[in-house]
Amino acid sequence: MTPDLLEQGAERVAAHEALVAARGRHTESGGREAGFGRPVEAGQVDVVHGRILYLDDVSVSFDGFKAINKLSLDIAPGELRCIIGPNGAGKTTMMDIITGKTRPDEGKVFFGSTIDLLRYREAEIAGLGIGRKFQKPTVFEQLTVFENLELALKTHKGVRASMFFRLDSAQSDRLAEVLHTIHLAAQVTQSAGTLSHGQKQWLEIGMLLMQDPKLLLLDEPVAGMTDEETARTAELFLSLKGRHSLMVVEHDMSFIRTISDIVTVLCDGAVLAQGTLDQVQADERVIEVYLGR
Ligand SMILES: Nc1ncnc2c1ncn2[C@@H]1O[C@H](COP(=O)(O)OP(=O)(O)OP(=O)(O)O)[C@@H](O)[C@H]1O
Numbered sequence: 001m002t003p004d005l006l007e008q009g010a011e012r013v014a015a016h017e018a019l020v021a022a023r024g025r026h027t028e029s030g031g032r033e034a035g036f037g038r039p040v041e042a043g044q045v046d047v048v049h050g051r052i053l054y055l056d057d058v059s060v061s062f063d064g065f066k067a068i069n070k071l072s073l074d075i076a077p078g079e080l081r082c083i084i085g086p087n088g089a090g091k092t093t094m095m096d097i098i099t100g101k102t103r104p105d106e107g108k109v110f111f112g113s114t115i116d117l118l119r120y121r122e123a124e125i126a127g128l129g130i131g132r133k134f135q136k137p138t139v140f141e142q143l144t145v146f147e148n149l150e151l152a153l154k155t156h157k158g159v160r161a162s163m164f165f166r167l168d169s170a171q172s173d174r175l176a177e178v179l180h181t182i183h184l185a186a187q188v189t190q191s192a193g194t195l196s197h198g199q200k201q202w203l204e205i206g207m208l209l210m211q212d213p214k215l216l217l218l219d220e221p222v223a224g225m226t227d228e229e230t231a232r233t234a235e236l237f238l239s240l241k242g243r244h245s246l247m248v249v250e251h252d253m254s255f256i257r258t259i260s261d262i263v264t265v266l267c268d269g270a271v272l273a274q275g276t277l278d279q280v281q282a283d284e285r286v287i288e289v290y291l292g293r
């Protein structure tokens with residue numbers, strides 16, 4: 001093919017992508033277009049290419065400092081991916097980019113093969129099925145465990161809809177299931193303020209689970225937890241993988257050892273190494289910048 005034809009082809013693909021993304025904002029699923037001809041149901045993410053998330057050559061600078069530097073990474077549906085790396089490596093910034101909090105200067109960020117996340121705002125991205133857990137628990141201390149979980153279903157509704165909000169039976173079932181998953185069934189009527197630090201973290205994860213996110217981003221989830229709470233969190237994450245895709249950032253290596261399949265090491269805003277924990281721990285470059293400190 002001549003360069004001219006190639007260029008025209010690329011233009012057509014780009015125009016088609018723009019059309020798909022524009023339609024995706026106005027219809028639930030973007031219709032058949034969202035899947036380039038494959039039927040994609042409302043609320044579904046097209047993972048036919050085996051990726052729930054991919055970042056391609058993403059960069060962002062803050063005042064001339066490259067916090068993310070040509071970062072490329074992808075995650076398979078149902079995968080539990082661990083991300084490690086030294087302070088300042090860009091782990092949190094990467095999550096900020098995925099969730100629309102920070103706009104990259106360049107690069108691509110796709111959810112499934114058709115949803116260009118850079119076209120969406122932060123609140124819209126949450127609605128697409130990407131849940132994010134920040135380090136500090138942000139549960140409502142005065143409310144009970146039940147009320148916190150119930151509230152998680154209301155957050156995307158207007159004031160009036162929230163006032164008249166009642167759980168339907170599917171939502172009640174989901175709430176019961178989530179309570180069981182996060183090991184807080186016995187605390188359901190307790191106010192969140194009386195929970196331990198670890199229990200608050202689980203409650204916040206439960207609030208994310210109420211939305212049944214396809215992808216969960218968890219930034220240092222076991223920081224400040226007791227050993228027992230950390231072990232329970234590992235069990236929780238292992239029970240979530242498969243049904244959800246997870247990206248977990250942690251510095252706690254024994255926790256990473258318990259939950260990890262593939263570990264990605266970030267350094268200076270890019271992937272330094274990737275593999276099993278044993279493989280990356282044996283990598284001289286990783287030892288030098290991170291593990292050998
Ligand atoms: N909004 C911002 N403005 C300016 N600099 C920022 C901003 N956000 C992040 N940075 C800088 O970008 C770099 C990457 O920070 P980031 O918080 O992503 O690192 P991290 O890998 O999450 O580190 P840690 O393990 O300490 O949490 C740091 O040097 C940080 O100071």
Ligand SMILES: [Mg+2]
Pocket residue numbers: 091092093219
């Ligand atoms: Mg961080």
